[in-house]
Amino acid sequence: MLQIAPSILSADFGALREAVQGVSADADLLHVDVMDGRFVPNITMGPQVVEAVRKATDLPLDVHMMIVEPDRYLSDFRQAGADMISVHVEACPHLERTIDQIHQLGALAGAAINPATPVEMLVDILPELDYVLIMSVNPGFGGQKFWPRALEKLARVRDLRGARERPLIEVDGGINAETASQAVAHGAEILVAGSYVFGAEDPKARIQILRQS
Numbered sequence: 740m741l742q743i744a745p746s747i748l749s750a751d752f753g754a755l756r757e758a759v760q761g762v763s764a765d766a767d768l769l770h771v772d773v774m775d776g777r778f779v780p781n782i783t784m785g786p787q788v789v790e791a792v793r794k795a796t797d798l799p800l801d802v803h804m805m806i807v808e809p810d811r812y813l814s815d816f817r818q819a820g821a822d823m824i825s826v827h828v829e830a831c832p833h834l835e836r837t838i839d840q841i842h843q844l845g846a847l848a849g850a851a852i853n854p855a856t857p858v859e860m861l862v863d864i865l866p867e868l869d870y871v872l873i874m875s876v877n878p879g880f881g882g883q884k885f886w887p888r889a890l891e892k893l894a895r896v897r898d899l900r901g902a903r904e905r906p907l908i909e910v911d912g913g914i915n916a917e918t919a920s921q922a923v924a925h926g927a928e929i930l931v932a933g934s935y936v937f938g939a940e941d942p943k944a945r946i947q948i949l950r951q952s
């Protein structure tokens with residue numbers, strides 16, 4: 740079943756609780772973008788924000804770590820309420836160990852890859868992943884244009900997975916009504932959407948549109 744994960748990066752941080760509660764009945768997950776100004780050229784939120792969001796909703800929190808040395812912070816984010824944690828292949832020299840650490844903490848583990856990173860990097864670790872996060876923009880900012888070649892990458896992950904149910908396939912960046920349909924047709928099962936949902940007058944209606952994809 741298709742899951743919709745609004746990204747709070749595009750929410751009004753001055754009214755974050757209201758923004759989160761406004762989508763909680765309609766979304767399946769909440770996506771939380773953690774950026775450090777090193778792995779990506781932007782700085783966003785830390786465990787305190789995750790803790791505040793945790794108190795505002797019962798939805799599973801899908802924390803996307805766009806940081807160097809994520810191993811140092813996994814436990815903090817898990818304690819703050821992260822249910823799913825994805826780390827970047829490009830930031831993890833010992834990805835298998837990092838994924839194992841996430842599992843030891845009791846969270847679902849995902850591997851995220853930038854547009855320029857081939858999905859083949861994941862072949863040997865695929866059976867250990869709960870989800871793969873295909874970036875369809877270069878990470879760092881909301882509101883960017885969908886990178887069409889991400890579609891081939893989604894299809895390649897689906898092929899690599901074969902008949903197995905896991906890892907689930909998540910896509911993030913530039914998702915709107917049109918790109919959502921294309922992404923789902925190529926294998927996406929979790930759609931992350933920031934500006935399309937939180938930039939709208941009626942975020943709930945936008946979630947319903949994405950669900951039709």
Ligand SMILES: O=C(CO)[C@@H](O)[C@H](O)COP(=O)(O)O
Pocket residue numbers: 746747748749770772803876877878879880881882883911912913914931932933934935
């Ligand atoms: O990780 C990121 C950006 O790096 C995303 O999660 C953004 O939050 C998606 O924003 P939109 O492209 O949907 O506006």
